[in-house]
Amino acid sequence: MGFTDKTLQCSDCGATFTFTVEEQEFYAAKGYTNEPKRCTACREARRNQRRSFGDDRLRRQMYPAVCAECGKECEVPFEPREGRPVYCSECYNKVKLGSRQ
Secondary structure (H helix, E strand, C coil): CCCCCEEEECCCCCCEEEECHHHHHHHHHHCCCCCCCCCHHHHHHHHHHHHHHHHHHHCCCCEEEECCCCCCEEEECCCCCCCCCCCCHHHHHHHHHHHHC
């Protein structure tokens, strides 16, 4: 397939950029059918934004609790409710494994 450099317009910043022959070959090898919509700078900015957003999602709010089994203080990723047992990770694994037998 004969590729030639293409001039495209970035959908984010409106600047024109070149979709090079090498990039087109790379896209074809990966099976991509669409041309890039963003220039290199906007693609990098978007990638960095998504990475930092993903980091925030990974940080869950943790709640203090006391393990119903061993009495150790721990943190859990949910708000403990009155009358429902909360276990530290060690005791939770023991309880979970015990219910499978």
